[in-house]
Amino acid sequence: MTSPTPPQRSLPFTCDKTPVTGRSGVVVTNHPLGTAAGAEMLAAGGNAFDAAAASLLALTVVEPMMVGVGGGGLSHLRLANGQHIVIDALSCAAQSMTPTIYEPLSDEPALYMDVKGRRNLVGATSVAVPGNLLGWHGMQTRFGKLPFADVVAPAIRLAKSGFSVTNYLAGAVREHAADLAADPTMRAVFLPDGTPVKAGTRLRQPLYGESLELIARDGAAALHGGALGAALVRAIANSPDPGWLTEADLRDYRTIDRAPIVGSYRGFEIVGPPPPASSGVHVTQMLNMLESFDIGAMGFGSTESLRVLAEIIRVAFEDRRRFSGDPAFVDVPVERLTSKSYAHECIDRLASSGGALSDLRPLLRESQDTTHITVADKDGNIVAATHTINGLFGARFMDPETGVIPNNYMSNFDPHPGHALSIQPGKRVPTSMAPMIVRKDTKPVFALGMPGGLRIFPSVFQSIVNLIDHGMTLQDAVEAPRLWTQGQELEIEPAYEPARAGLEAAGYDVRPKPHIGGGMNAISFSPDGMMEGAACWRADGTAVALGGGLAKPGVRFWPDKAPDPSSEEPE
Numbered sequence: 001m002t003s004p005t006p007p008q009r010s011l012p013f014t015c016d017k018t019p020v021t022g023r024s025g026v027v028v029t030n031h032p033l034g035t036a037a038g039a040e041m042l043a044a045g046g047n048a049f050d051a052a053a054a055s056l057l058a059l060t061v062v063e064p065m066m067v068g069v070g071g072g073g074l075s076h077l078r079l080a081n082g083q084h085i086v087i088d089a090l091s092c093a094a095q096s097m098t099p100t101i102y103e104p105l106s107d108e109p110a111l112y113m114d115v116k117g118r119r120n121l122v123g124a125t126s127v128a129v130p131g132n133l134l135g136w137h138g139m140q141t142r143f144g145k146l147p148f149a150d151v152v153a154p155a156i157r158l159a160k161s162g163f164s165v166t167n168y169l170a171g172a173v174r175e176h177a178a179d180l181a182a183d184p185t186m187r188a189v190f191l192p193d194g195t196p197v198k199a200g201t202r203l204r205q206p207l208y209g210e211s212l213e214l215i216a217r218d219g220a221a222a223l224h225g226g227a228l229g230a231a232l233v234r235a236i237a238n239s240p241d242p243g244w245l246t247e248a249d250l251r252d253y254r255t256i257d258r259a260p261i262v263g264s265y266r267g268f269e270i271v272g273p274p275p276p277a278s279s280g281v282h283v284t285q286m287l288n289m290l291e292s293f294d295i296g297a298m299g300f301g302s303t304e305s306l307r308v309l310a311e312i313i314r315v316a317f318e319d320r321r322r323f324s325g326d327p328a329f330v331d332v333p334v335e336r337l338t339s340k341s342y343a344h345e346c347i348d349r350l351a352s353s354g355g356a357l358s359d360l361r362p363l364l365r366e367s368q369d370t371t372h373i374t375v376a377d378k379d380g381n382i383v384a385a386t387h388t389i390n391g392l393f394g395a396r397f398m399d400p401e402t403g404v405i406p407n408n409y410m411s412n413f414d415p416h417p418g419h420a421l422s423i424q425p426g427k428r429v430p431t432s433m434a435p436m437i438v439r440k441d442t443k444p445v446f447a448l449g450m451p452g453g454l455r456i457f458p459s460v461f462q463s464i465v466n467l468i469d470h471g472m473t474l475q476d477a478v479e480a481p482r483l484w485t486q487g488q489e490l491e492i493e494p495a496y497e498p499a500r501a502g503l504e505a506a507g508y509d510v511r512p513k514p515h516i517g518g519g520m521n522a523i524s525f526s527p528d529g530m531m532e533g534a535a536c537w538r539a540d541g542t543a544v545a546l547g548g549g550l551a552k553p554g555v556r557f558w559p560d561k562a563p564d565p566s567s568e569e570p571e
Contacts, residue, residue, distance in 0.1 A: 011476060012301045013495040018536035022545030024535035027051055027361075028068075028521035029373040030451070032542040037154035038245045038375055039544040044107040046146040048079070048375045052383035053140035055373050057155040057212070061205060062163050065172040065392045066371040066451065069133040069215070069223060070232065070406040073370070073387030074273050076260065076435035077139065077176055078444060080380035084437070086273045088256040088428070089135025089387070091128035091409035094244040095425045099417030101125075101244070102410075113415065121411045124236040124243035126395045128409035130223070131386050135255045137220035143381070154217035159209030159403075163201040168540050170199040172369075172392050172472065179302075182529070184399040186405075208403030212527045223404075225251045231401040241395075241428075245406075263287060263338055266468055271438040274331045278324055279434030279457040282316040286461050288343030289315070289350075296469040301495070302500030306483055309351045309465075313458045315485040318349075324430035326488075370451030372435070374523050376531055378442075380434055384435035386456070397515045432456040438464060444525045448478070451539070452517025455484050459517045478520040478536040491516055 005235040020026065025048070027038035038051035052075070052463075054489035060068045072091035078084050088308055102125075119125040140151055173180060173196040180186040181194070189205060197203060214222045215539075222228045230249040236243040240439035263270040263284030270287060272280030289312050297304035301316050323332055336342050370388035388407070389395075412429045417463035421429055434457040435449040444468060450456055459482045466477035481495035490508040492500065493516055519539020524532045535541025 011472075011480070012498065013479070013481055017479065017535055017541070019473070019532050019534040020543045020545035021350060021530055021532045022547040023378060023529050023531065024546035025051070025375075025529045025547050026523050026543065026545045027055060027208040027375050028523060028533040028541065029059060030371050030519045030535070030541045031059055031166070032523065032540065033062045033158060034373065035488040035542045035544050038373070039251045039546065041146060041151060042377060042546050043403035044146065044150065046151070047144060047379060048377040048381035048383050049139050050144040050146045050151050051377070052373060052375045052385055053136045053144065054151040054154055054512065056136050056385065056387060057152055058134045058158055059371050059373070060264060061158040061208065062167070063371050064405060065169060066369050066389070066390045067132070067387050067407045068394065068407075069228075070127075070130045070404050071387060071394065072128070072131040072407060072409060073135070073385065073513070074277060074345070074431070074433045074435055075139055075383060075385035075387075076271075076273060076437060077143070078380075078437055078447070079143065079297045079346060082442060083102070084260045084271055086258040086260050087135050087139055089131035090256050090276065090428045090431060091130055091407050092253070092426050093389075093413065094129055094249045095245070095408070096244045097423050097425055099422045099457050101423060102415040104415045105415070113411065115415045118491055119241065120407055120413070121391065122264050122396050123241055124239035124395065124397070125241055126408035126410045127236060127243050127406045129245060129247050129249045129253050130407055131253060131255055133215065133223050134220040134253060138255055138544035139383075141219070151218040151448050152212055154214065154450070156209050156212045159212055162204035165197050165201045165203050165295060166540050167199045170197055173197055176392050176396060179396040180377050180393060183397040185400045186396065187527065189398065191405075204249055205403055209402060211402040215216075222298055223304070224249060224253060228404060232404060232406060233398050235397075235399040235401065236268050236406075240273045251267050261338060265291065265464070266315065267440065268445065268468060269442070270464065271437045271439060272434060274327075274334065275324065275411065276362045276428045276430045277434070278320050278430050278432050279460065280435065281332070281334055281337050281369050282320055283312065283434065283436065283457055283461045283464070285306075285315050285319065285343065286312045286458075287464065288340050289346050290465065296471070300466070300470045301481070301497045301499060303506070304367070305443075306492075306496065306499050306503060307506055309462065310483060310490055310510040313321070313408055313461070314484075314485055315346050315349055317486045320430070322481075326428045326430075329424060329427050330420045363374040370433070370453070370456075370518065372449040372451050372519075372521060374447050374449060374521050374533070376447065376523050376525070378529070380444075382437060382444060382447050384437060384449045386433035386435050388451070434460040436460055436464070438467070443527070446474070446522060446524050448522035450518050450520035454486070455482075455517035458484055459520065461519060463522070466564050473506065474522055474524045474532050475534040478522050479535050482516040484516045
């Protein structure tokens with residue numbers, strides 16, 4: 001089934017940013033210097049995997065509130081030969097953790113994930129086993145072209161020489177100033193003289209720069225079995241409230257290569273991560289449901305179209321709460337949830353629900369503070385990667401020996417024993433991360449993703465709809481307004497305000513929000529080899545494209561005579 005050509009209408013918003021185009025490669029990240037680090041690798045002859053690793057490492061310096069080597073995440077790789085691999089580097093529970101390590105405050109939905117003393121959210125007791133560095137190093141050394149030390153070099157330079165603090169970073173410091181001030185090492189970096197760093201300030205992290213130099217030399221072993229890991233474990237053990245992470249946990253951690261989920265929508269193939277990620281399952285489920293509606297004919301932003309999207313998202317969250325989990329511990333019925341026949345069952349639930357939340361299980365918590373990159377090279381390699389230290393500034397302390405900020409990933413586990421998401425050694429919790437690639441006849445058409453916790457996969461779903469059903473440009477699709485619901489209140493961004501009265505009349509509890517989720521970035525691919533990159537207004541997203549390139553082999557420039565073939569250097 002193919003989508004009808006959507007009627008041409010003016011859009012109820014304007015874009016803040018502009019796209020870039022090129023044939024030699026595109027890098028899009030949520031910070032200009034993260035993007036520059038990746039572009040530097042492409043310019044040096046590296047490929048998308050070199051560029052992705054360099055960008056992510058640079059982001060640990062310039063987006064320290066969002067991502068770090070002490071965190072976790074997913075990298076969706078599309079190799080030039082057409083193979084897709086999802087590298088699962090998600091954080092997991094340490095081996096000595098048990099379901100009863102925290103004292104829950106309440107069974108009530110609003111407080112369900114909270115524990116006494118915020119021990120799952122702040123400090124050494126909130127730290128899970130990290131996977132980011134092992135995932136990035138493994139990706140680059142398996143598939144990249146450059147020496148690993150080369151891809152770490154931009155991050156070292158930024159840490160030691162410094163960079164200009166953005167409003168985005170300054171705002172994050174202000175938001176959690178009290179927690180950051182409580183840790184002497186964090187306070188020295190982010191609150192010099194006792195006040196939060198201001199936008200435009202030059203921020204240097206020489207201690208972390210030295211750790212990056214060790215990573216450049218030893219690779220992931222620096223953290224997983226080496227000096228950085230030993231130092232982090234000491235910091236956790238010597239905390240006033242010690243945590244559980246051990247050197248054995250770090251040595252024994254392994255990333256997992258997972259096969260993606262492949263769905264179909266109006267003649268396109270939708271490729272996304274499998275469990276414990278929610279995106280591959282539930283984006284496919286939602287698109288399967290939407291095939292029964294001519295959403296393009298309804299018009300972008302119409303009350304009718306927003307009601308359809310809201311109800312489909314609500315049903316997806318009902319199923320996410322019922323069925324999500326780490327497939328090593330929980331049986332997730334992937335085939336059923338992603339089938340076209342199940343979508344028809346879900347549509348029956350739309351008609352009978354009347355907009356009410358039918359599943360009153362507690363709503364889960366997932367941090368909105370993440371980063372995403374999208375990278376592609378001229379050979380057909382693509383990386384869409386979403387990584388995090390979970391909450392803003394992770395566990396909100398910094399290892400005083402290394403400058404590493406660990407994650408607070410334990411806040412995503414169910415603190416109550418006896419449930420699918422309860423704590424067990426080695427378990428990974430579901431994530432909404434959605435590094436997605438859309439194909440047409442097995443060829444890539446779009447790659448995209450974003451940060452934003454529980455708002456990620458519904459927002460990426462909406463952008464795919466914008467591209468396929470509404471015929472938007474890539475820039476329009478990533479900057480377009482969003483809505484979100486888990487089945488209770490309905491969040492809308494300002495550009496949807498004209499539809500608010502109609503939604504309220506239909507019974508929705510509408511909650512206007514300045515933005516929903518974080519900064520999306522994306523790349524589109526044309527049959528002629530041209531690529532376009534776009535980043536949206538919700539973050540410091542920046543796109544860079546490479547055009548041109550090196551001269552053809554054998555080319556020389558003599559103004560007065562033709563080159564002597566015998567003088568040609570061997571290739």
